[in-house]
Amino acid sequence: MNIVVCVKQVPDTATERKLRSDDKTLDRDAADGVVNELDEYAVEEALRLKEAHGGEVTVLTMGPAKATDTIRKALAMGADKAVHLSDDALHGSDALSTSYAMAQALKKIGFDLVILGSESTDARTGVLAAMLAERLGAPQLTLARKVEVDGSAIVIERITDYGYDKVEATLPAVVSVVEKINEPRYPSFKGIMAAKKKPVETLGIADASVDASAVGLAAAYSEVAEFSAAPPRAAGTVVKDEGDGGAKAADFLASKKFI
Amino acid sequence: MLDVEHDEYAELRESVARFAREVVAPVIGDYYERCEFPYDIVAKMGAMGLFGLPIPEEYGGMGGDYFALCLALEELARVDSSVAITLEAAVSLGAMPILRFGTAEQKARWLPRLATGEMLGAFGLTEPGGGTDVPGGMRTTATLDGGEWVINGSKAFITNSGTDITGVVGVAAITGHRERGGRTVPEISTILVPAGTPGFTVSKKYSKVGWSASDTRELSFSDCRVPEENLLGERGRGYAQFLQTLDEGRVAIAALSVGLAQGCVDESLRYAGERVAFGREINRYQAIQFKIADMEVRTHTARLAYHHAAERMLAGLPFKKEAAIAKLVASNAAMDNARDATQIFGGYGFMNEYPVGRFYRDAKILEIGEGTSEVQRMLIAREMGVPGA
Ligand SMILES: Cc1cc2nc3c(=O)[nH]c(=O)nc-3n(C[C@H](O)[C@H](O)[C@H](O)COP(=O)(O)OP(=O)(O)OC[C@H]3O[C@@H](n4cnc5c(N)ncnc54)[C@H](O)[C@@H]3O)c2cc1C
Ligand SMILES: Cc1cc2nc3c(=O)[nH]c(=O)nc-3n(C[C@H](O)[C@H](O)[C@H](O)COP(=O)(O)OP(=O)(O)OC[C@H]3O[C@@H](n4cnc5c(N)ncnc54)[C@H](O)[C@@H]3O)c2cc1C
Numbered sequence: 223m224n225i226v227v228c229v230k231q232v233p234d235t236a237t238e239r240k241l242r243s244d245d246k247t248l249d250r251d252a253a254d255g256v257v258n259e260l261d262e263y264a265v266e267e268a269l270r271l272k273e274a275h276g277g278e279v280t281v282l283t284m285g286p287a288k289a290t291d292t293i294r295k296a297l298a299m300g301a302d303k304a305v306h307l308s309d310d311a312l313h314g315s316d317a318l319s320t321s322y323a324m325a326q327a328l329k330k331i332g333f334d335l336v337i338l339g340s341e342s343t344d345a346r347t348g349v350l351a352a353m354l355a356e357r358l359g360a361p362q363l364t365l366a367r368k369v370e371v372d373g374s375a376i377v378i379e380r381i382t383d384y385g386y387d388k389v390e391a392t393l394p395a396v397v398s399v400v401e402k403i404n405e406p407r408y409p410s411f412k413g414i415m416a417a418k419k420k421p422v423e424t425l426g427i428a429d430a431s432v433d434a435s436a437v438g439l440a441a442a443y444s445e446v447a448e449f450s451a452a453p454p455r456a457a458g459t460v461v462k463d464e465g466d467g468g469a470k471a472a473d474f475l476a477s478k479k480f481i
Numbered sequence: 482m483l484d485v486e487h488d489e490y491a492e493l494r495e496s497v498a499r500f501a502r503e504v505v506a507p508v509i510g511d512y513y514e515r516c517e518f519p520y521d522i523v524a525k526m527g528a529m530g531l532f533g534l535p536i537p538e539e540y541g542g543m544g545g546d547y548f549a550l551c552l553a554l555e556e557l558a559r560v561d562s563s564v565a566i567t568l569e570a571a572v573s574l575g576a577m578p579i580l581r582f583g584t585a586e587q588k589a590r591w592l593p594r595l596a597t598g599e600m601l602g603a604f605g606l607t608e609p610g611g612g613t614d615v616p617g618g619m620r621t622t623a624t625l626d627g628g629e630w631v632i633n634g635s636k637a638f639i640t641n642s643g644t645d646i647t648g649v650v651g652v653a654a655i656t657g658h659r660e661r662g663g664r665t666v667p668e669i670s671t672i673l674v675p676a677g678t679p680g681f682t683v684s685k686k687y688s689k690v691g692w693s694a695s696d697t698r699e700l701s702f703s704d705c706r707v708p709e710e711n712l713l714g715e716r717g718r719g720y721a722q723f724l725q726t727l728d729e730g731r732v733a734i735a736a737l738s739v740g741l742a743q744g745c746v747d748e749s750l751r752y753a754g755e756r757v758a759f760g761r762e763i764n765r766y767q768a769i770q771f772k773i774a775d776m777e778v779r780t781h782t783a784r785l786a787y788h789h790a791a792e793r794m795l796a797g798l799p800f801k802k803e804a805a806i807a808k809l810v811a812s813n814a815a816m817d818n819a820r821d822a823t824q825i826f827g828g829y830g831f832m833n834e835y836p837v838g839r840f841y842r843d844a845k846i847l848e849i850g851e852g853t854s855e856v857q858r859m860l861i862a863r864e865m866g867v868p869g870a
Contacts, residue, residue: 298492408500410530411543414492 223277223371223393226333227268227301228324228354231255231285231292232344239344245439246446247314248344250286257292260339262299262406263399267369268337269300270404275371278302280331284312284324290422297417298409304420305331309427314439317345321353323437327430328358333394335376340365340398351398361391367402490552493545497553500529501560506836509561512694513839516686518644519694522564526557527598531568536580540592547729548791551736555784558740559747560836562843563694565737570640570695571595573730575602578651578671582714582722587673591649600648605636605700606723612638613856615653616667616720621702623654623672628709630656630672632680632702643683643698647676650700653719669719673711680705691842728801730851731808732794735787738811738847741840742780745815745822748837749773753825763825772821779814786810802864809857812847819844 233239233253240249268279281296281304283289293304307327315323328336336358341348355362363369366378367386374393379386381400409417427434435441461470475481484490504525512519526532534550536542543549550572558565576595579587579602594600611618621634632654636642642650650673657668674681684699714722750773753764763769786807793800819840823830830837848854862870 294492298496408529409492409496411489411493411534411545411549412530412538414489414496415544418488 223271223275224280224332224334225268225271225277226280226282226328226331226336227261227264227296228336228338228350229261229265229281229283229292229296230258230339230342230344231283231289232258232342235259235343241446241449245314246449247439250288255288255291257295258339258342258344260341260343260399260401261296262339263401263403264337264339265296265299265301266404266406267366267397267399268335269407271335271369271371277334280305280333282307282324282327282331284308284320284327286313293422294417295409297420297422298413299407300413302420304422306422306424307427307430308424309432311427311434311438312432314442315437316442316444317347317349317353318443319437319441321350321357323427323430323432324350325354325357326432327425328354330425330430335371335393336360336396337369338396338398340400351396355396358394358396361395362398363389363391363395364398366397366399369397369399369403490549493549494552494556496529497531497556498559500525501557505557505564506560509564509694510834510836510839513561513563514693514833516688516693518567518696519564520645523567523598523601523646526564526568530597532571532576532598533596535572536576536592536596540580540588540596541594542592542596546795547732548788548795551733551787551791554733554736555740555743558737559744561694561839562737562741563692565740566692566695567601567641569730569733569737570603571598571601573733574604574726575641575649575651577729578604578713578722578726579649579673581725582671582718583673584710586710587713591673594648599646601641601644601646603639603642603647603650604723604726605639605642605650605652607637607639609635609637609699613853615723616669619653619655619667619669621652621654623652623656623670625656625709626706629706630654630709630711632672632674632705632707634702636700638687638697639700640695640697642696642700643686644696647696649676650674650681651713652700652702653723656716656719659717668717670716671713671719671722672707673713674702674705674707678705678707691839691844691846693842727851728804729794731804731857732787732790732800734847734851735783735790735804735807735811738808738815738844739780739784739787741815741844741847742776742783742811742818744836745818745840746773746776746780748835748840749776749822749825752829756827769825772825776818776821779810779817783807783811783814802861805852805857805860805864808852809854809861812844812854815840815844815847 234256237253240252242249279301281301284307338351351364363378365380367381368379370377377390380389530543533542534545535547538544554565595602623630623632651671652674655667656670658665659668680703682701687697756763790800790803790807822837823841826837
């Protein structure tokens, strides 16, 4: 089975994240880049499927040059090779044009199964899996907490508010996963050393047959009009218990529409 | 010069640091309180290949080197020493002697399972009668009888020797006597004793001041019989083998000590920035600042000392003195930092629920195990050619 995992480099959530004042895009140089956490679950699931069914796992990353760190982490976990879609023209792409560029790259790579994390910690749109499936004409199986493949049949458990839905489809398909699905492995030293020797192919937009006018900041349908720093946290409200503490706490919660 | 920032080392350090933070830190306090061996954590350490770090790939290891092991020990001990010493003893004392001195059959039999952490190894040198003067204190004997070694005696304080997954214990024993310089000296050899061999009894766990989530036992051997081929390496080479094993082990203990010292720095920096006394965070007081600076200095110098010893070891240069210096400096740093960190935490530092309480309890043994601080000084003086040392 030919599995492609989409892995994104995001600014470390433990550090302060900022937008750039010039073009109002994320300042990717200001913070350390780390693997988007949910994508680690996607890589793990791909590796488990490969271990069970054989095949190959390819990492696909769209991002600036420094995203190679992230690619190497995914390779150190055990993926076989990587494709790095990187081009200045892609800077500022919104979800729609990102899905277009990624879909073009995926068509070039070829796949039986595409696996993604269900959202990234920076943009948090959570739409990429659905958009990719649409563009690729493949079934979308999103928010999976369990994935099973049998021949060309794929079944997932999709988490819902009330439990889960069982969703079936035929490969090729696009799957997004949630963190309940597995426990990602930590890269071993052997994995880390092997990652250095694994092939990483860098594609520019022309290599992936991406139309320059359909990507980047200028082509984005959504625009950040204005932004400001989050206000500092205000002092909390102290409820003094004079026998009626419970009722006061309840009143407070009701006033905030929590209850 | 050892390239400690080399990608592979840096990535390994990061991977283990993350593991320690995410897997070990949240649960280890409870194991420690219950004095329980953390099988699930050890299994996960095995899954990420930590037990196979310096073991060649042909035996199921990671094909790394001893410095990689040291980095892993440092990052684990930064969070917890019980799991770090479990790894250290299993690899440095359990697996490495088999890798270094074992026959092809012994390596093939034991290393693949030791390298994955599926099985733990141990090394029994110390006896109730003495751990510093090993030949003088040794009473355990092994005699050949009908193609089998018959072992009698006991061992004290043996790490990893009584877990459910302990597979093999290397036992140092007197296998005869030799004439040397007109004196009769004991001939010491190492014999591999599989766990569960009849006549090999593991006593109940000691109640320890620290390392409470690690396994330490007293062992006894009563007409315990193992095949003659379980002799590790050459007969009569036991003493030389463990001197070599301990030289390496000291670098590993130094790395572990640096981890504990660093853990004290991490915790103190954070806490001193949060705790308020007399209207200001206590990190505003010079008394606290100087403590933190001193802790950093000790950690930094100890780290350089163990890196230097490891560098010489990997380059194949003599490193006995450097290893002793590293172990001495690093264990002192751990002890001093634990004292300072506990002080900075005030009353909370005396509570087991905070990591510094554990650091305080875990630091002292570092000045004792794998050669006491006095032994390190003896070795250093001897390597300097001081007469009579
Ligand atoms: C938790 C724990 C785990 C351990 N794990 C292992 C293990 O896995 N395998 C193993 O074989 N051992 C193990 N040990 C034993 C450890 O290595 C010994 O405790 C240590 O070597 C000291 O030996 P001893 O306890 O017999 O002290 P002693 O040798 O009795 O020393 C007592 C004191 O006398 C000092 N001293 C001795 N001789 C001299 C001298 N000539 N000049 C000056 N001072 C001297 C020592 O430095 C020390 O301060 C472990 C110990 C502990 C506590
Ligand atoms: C087992 C135990 C029993 C106890 N029993 C009692 C009891 O019976 N009754 C009772 O009232 N209390 C008791 N205590 C509390 C004990 O007296 C306090 O823990 C101690 O006074 C320190 O206070 P603290 O823990 O709040 O530390 P903090 O006051 O928070 O101090 C933290 C650190 O900051 C340092 N520091 C603070 N201010 C300054 C400054 N201006 N300049 C430089 N350094 C500074 C302190 O020296 C310390 O190192 C007990 C504590 C323990 C652990």
